[in-house]
Amino acid sequence: MAYCGNIRQEGCGKLERREKYRLFLYVLLIGSITALFICWMILIWEKIPGAIHIRAGIRQDLDLNVPVSGKLYKAPAETEDGAIPVTGMNAAVDAREAKTLSVDLAEPLTLYAEDIETYTMDLKLFGLIPFKTVNVQVINDKTLIPAGIPIGIYVKTEGILVIATGDFTGDDGQAKEPVGHLLKEGDYILKVNGREVEGKAAFMRQIEESNGEELVLTILREDQEFDLKVRPERNQDGEYKLGIWIRDNAQGVGTLTYLDENNSFGALGHGINDMDTATLMNLKNGSLYTTEIVSITKGENGTPGELTGVIDYKESNKMGTIEANTVEGIFGELNESAASHITTQAMPIGLKQEVDLGPAQILCSVGGAPQLYDVKITSVHLDHDNINRGIELQITDKTLLETTGGIVQGMSGSPIIQDGKLIGAVTHVLVQDPTRGFGIFIENMLIQ
Structure with a gap:
């Protein structure tokens, strides 16, 4: 009797384990189907432009x-x-x-x-x-003139950008942190005691000449403007400091994308971000200058290449003014002299639903006049979360590959042309494979 009871218990145990295993399989199956359905819905979502x-x-x-x-x-x-x-x-x-x-x-x-x-x-x-x-x-x-010429860029920020905060050793040997947690990386200092900040040098001079008196700073943080009070303290050299690192300008080399009939231009295909905070810089004013590409660092897997240009910030070298710095690029107006040197023919724009996979060209200068180079459109994202990466492309032109290794820094803004239409601009290089990169649809640059 006891033996039979043990057999029944073992049988019940096996049945219970079997039921649990079956339930686990059901849950796994339902979970897998749900995951596949969600992935499929995401793919459908991305195929439909917003x-x-x-x-x-x-x-x-x-x-x-x-x-x-x-x-x-x-x-x-x-x-x-x-x-x-x-x-x-x-x-x-x-x-x-x-x-x-x-x-x-x-x-x-x-x-x-x-x-x-x-x-x-x-x-x-x-x-x-x-x-x-x-x-x-x-x-x-709309018709636009694709440019493809290298440009020198200089922009001044609206106020002073805080790129970092920290402490320093005071004249009493103690650690000092006057701003504490009041200021954050990415803040803009617009005014001191109600007066607009004139630039980095002038701001630093105001701090040094404050004699430790309390200052009222007007701050812009994520579109919110407010005032806060700070009191500079002396460092070991007896100089008054706040314990912040600041910047009020940026410069670099890029490529002019297009020019319209009114000499208005678009360039880069992405905004100018601060190198330390990675935030879009608030523009006060800016200028384009002529630049000459003097050297090329070839891109390799894991290491992006670069076009190095010489920029002489003389008034006679000024090409135009930058009026907007946006996620979609920089925009402004060329002067008549600079516009007259762009001789390419105007062409219609291609809307994103008209972009096809396959052959295309980019227009850029890697020394000398702009030239067309062959590329292949490998993927089109009609509703990509990142507006600057709607187009995926690969460099196929042997001459360009031999010269640069693919897409390099400084080529941002190079026009992408397909079937006689301007469809976009190069924006990013894939670091692990410099022959591949991304572009923005031209219509996204036009709606800024």
Whole structure:
């Protein structure tokens, strides 16, 4: 009897373990399916741009092949008559909602509008699950002159940028930290005692001549402006200090991307960030200067290369003024003399939905006049989280590879051209493989 009882207990134990194992497999299966579904949804999300630009008066195809559908209508702020005409097998007017069109992005779609307007596309996954809202902007067709010339860049910050804080040894031998936790890396000092800061040298002189009296600093931090009080203290040399490291300018070499009919320019394809804080620098003013490439450091796997240019900051070498420093690049106006030296022909822009995988070219100068070099577009991200990395490309031109090893620092802003259209600008190099890099769509540079 006891023996049979043991057999039954062993059998029950095996059955219980089997049930637990089966439950584990079910949970693993459900988890795997859920993970795959989420990954698939992310891929679908990235295939649908958050914003679509179409040219007024021109029919344009959109072939995303994704299982989403929804409604297309004029943006709420625009309540007057007319909806954007949509053609294609999947487009049908919704009779219940005036001026609203049904769209299905699983099928090719043709968009057409005559007026400059903004529309909204509300999309649902499988037509059921709210998924994404897309802004559709009708724009005038535009032509730009691709430049591809090297430029010297000099910018002054709006106020003084704090790049680090710390302590120092005072005249009594004790550690001093006057600003304590009051100031942070990335702060901008705009005013001292209500007066605008004139520059790094003038600010340092104010601190040294303060005689340890309390100062009121006006600070800009993440778009918030406020005042705080600090009291400079003496170091071992008897000089008054705050214990901060500051910067009020930046300079470097880049590439001019385009020029329009009004001599307005765009360059770099990304903003000028401070090298220490990695934050976008607040621009007070800036200038472009002529520069001559004097040496090239060839890029290697793990080590990016560089174009080294000589910049003479004389007024006679000034090419133009920088009026904006944004995530999408630097923008401003060239003077007539500089504009007259750009002789390339104007060409239409290519919108991001028109960019194809395959052959393209970049226009850049690695010594002498700008030249076209062959590249291959390897991937297109219509809705990349990083606006500066919508295009992935690879250098295929043997001459450029022999000269630079691929994409190097200083080539940021080099125009990317495909099928006779300006589609973007080079922005980054892949450090582990300098033959590969990224670019920004030209339309993103134009909406800054």
